[in-house]
Amino acid sequence: MSDDVYDSDDYYPPSPPLTPVTIRYRDNSPVDRERMQEVEDEPLNLFPGVEHTGSSGLDGERDYLSHAQRDELNSRPTSILSPIAPPPTEPRRRLSSPQSRNTSTISDNSEPESQFTRTPLPAKNQPTAASEHLGENSKPRRGRQRKWDLPMLLRGSEVIACPDSGAEANFMSRETATSLGLNSEVDEEYSEVFVLGNGKPIASVGRVVIECSFARDPKENNTCLFHIFRVLVVPLIMGAKFLRETETFTRYKSRLQERAWSANLPLQVMHINGAKERFNCFLDSRLVFANADTGSEMDLMSKTYAESLVGRPIKPLESDTEVQFADGSTAKLVGQIPSRFSLHESSSWTMKWFYVLAGLSCDVLLGDETLEDIDAFNLESSICLGEDDDSLSGLNIILWLKRPERLLANWGRLEGLRRPPKRQGSTGLFPLYLIFRG
Template sequence: MTMIETAFLDPTTTANEERGRQPSIGSWLSEGHQLTPKSTTRAEHHYESSLSSLGSAGPASPYTTSILNPNLAEYFSVIFSVISELVSRRESNPLPEIDFTLHTEEDENQVSTKERGSEDTKVQTNPDSSEKTIAGVDFGTTLSGASSVYKDDKYENVFEHDAIDYMWMARNTKREHSVVKPKDFKRKAIRVVINGKECYARPDSASDQDIITKAFAEEHNIPIQREEGDKSIFKLGTGSFIQSIGRAYIPFKLFGGSESEHRWFHVFKKCPVPLIMGMGFLEKIKLYSKNKHLLVDCPSSFGSMPMLKWIGSPRGSVNLKANGKELVGCADTGSDLDFMSLRCARRLGFNFDTERKARTRVMLADESIVETMGQLTVSSVELSYFDSFEMTFHILPGLASDVIFSEAFLDQTDAFNTCVQIEDSEDSYQQRVNTLINFGPVQAWLSRKWTPDAQDTAQQEHDRVIEAENYRRNKADRTIRKMRDESRAAAAREAEEAKQNTFNTRHARCPHCIGERRRTGA
């Protein structure tokens, strides 16, 4: 490997003395490759012609440094410090991983590099500065030894390969936001006052109602109304259902706020957290769009097991593309993990890791525990206003949505200000939850979409059909809620109810369910 002869000008040495300094035999510098010192006006380097071609009468370069130079130790020290700095930068700045941190700063003079070593990028010059700024690079023609990267860098001039490293690091200065992996994220809560006592409430964008537990009501002396009209049925994240035991009308206000109100809370017999504020309230106070400063870390009493607290009919949807395929996701601040439905993964033909280490246990809103089927890494996820990024999902059967985005992801992407669409909640139809489910036409549709694996059991086929119907009903609900023409919406509701009733009737004759009822004596 050719050594680069580095030259340093000693201001105390006269020109005549410099002419007498020819590189001696055994010099550590190779002859004929002198690098000019850093210019005071431009951070640019060039190579000089070989002195050997001039013969013995040729003048020596005033910048040639020989081993006899009395300042050689200082020069060695500087060179080695530069090399050590460059090595440490390479070790401390590996290729960037995808992180869920927004990079919103835009630079019109910088064009990001899609991949390291992109052939179509170029070095651009900022007209307002004498320094070169990095927006890309033509690696074959534009760099000659070194380039200046940052004005305030300790070492402005870096060797070519390190200048290239800085250039691909500029790729986060895109015109759109970039998404990067979250750091250690802690669940969030808001402080509220109920019955005059300060409490922590869990904000849950995937819940359409406010909820308390029976134990919470008893602890705070809250009376529960238990008439039949006070009880409601809610759909959980995996498609199962839960019935509340009643309702409570409670004096309520934000901690530190001046305005107080009475709010209805549905009461659950048990729930992973004692107090949940649904999307209606969160939208009213604009928590995630304008008042995120109200969020605080959850107390340790809320537990640490991953949760999926989807309750009811979530109104926060996210349109996305996964490897170019259009999907609909749900914004769920009550979820600790990012999920993809098994139906969606199979429909898109994704292969996912099903090993034991890839699975995890998740607690639902009724405190039941389910296990995920594995993990899937999607190489390209696209959201509005964001560059594409890689993302890992936990696979869970029964989800009514293609994808569920976790609280950490929504927080780091500021999703409620960028890509979440809040659906209109005026229609009371969305609060109703119909009972599951049956085979019927969905079974025929499934047989056309995919052939069950040879190892699939009757239970697996049954669950798959239920999952598909859950998804269909959820999609129909969203479509009806978007209708502005009330007469058209009423007709659509009636048709959907008839379709669901037909489905339920057929499901009552499902061979698998009949066998299960006989086996259990139900």
């Protein structure tokens, strides 16, 4: 070695060749290391069809895939994953507008929704653009293709009655009275004036008192008073007082009989004077005392009340649609109008369509479908009770014409007209108490 050249070997021994080193750490953590796995590492045995090579990873037991290999086996990107909607458990029904609703039935084949695709309900007092413009120039919608009858037994014969919570009393057609042999028992001195759905007065020809019972529960006998009409679109109507006292809509619903909807026959809607009781609800955050009528198969609004709503123009129907009242007379619907409906001022609302009828003897009438949807007879809601006065009772039984639509029904009072004086022994008319529990 020369004195002027530096060589490290003169001072240090040569370095040994590099050898693999396995670094081992002491694990003092309480977590079970065997169950730990990095987020980005996916064991091969989680993928079907991939062979285990036997090479060892950190724990000597599992093989791992690179990002590229994982992407080949999984079509989803490994970096950004969008939430995947779970399969729906069952189809969801969608509420549709009068325009989009199927004219024969409610379809259950709508596209199912999940928790990721479901559109949230709009906040209170915040109508959506779609809800405000649905149903323009649409036809009156059909609801459920069924209705409920109440089979009654009178003089040993079964008579199909319409159970009508909007009727103040019980009614019978002259034809039914004749077929039951009751003409000689009809007291024609007790004639009263009622009001049709369009405000037209109509007088009964008398009344009859008869024992009756339920065809599906014949053990219970009741003495009922029926007002007789020369023309009535149904054989028999059982009113709110009778239905309430017998608990037909609450405790004994088994007495009712379902009747299938037929497109070949006009559907019937019964509504007899119920102006003495109102169901409190809110339309566009405005308190409304509506008539609750199981005899009506559609929600109605008077033209006068509809015109008082600011920013709610009445939308005309596609074509003239006539309805038939209890005496066979007819009238045309004016149109339809949307409104935000809720049971309480602070509760959530739904957009509901009301069909407008000129001369309707009440502001708002809730039909059987709405009453069923809100389970009205099992709700406790505030009600407005009117007192018995000399105003006319109203009889509102309405039939759809030209189409197999549902019957409309409503009832009210006709100011200025008076009843005949009450005679001794006459029961007169009593205040009704239609109580909604819940």
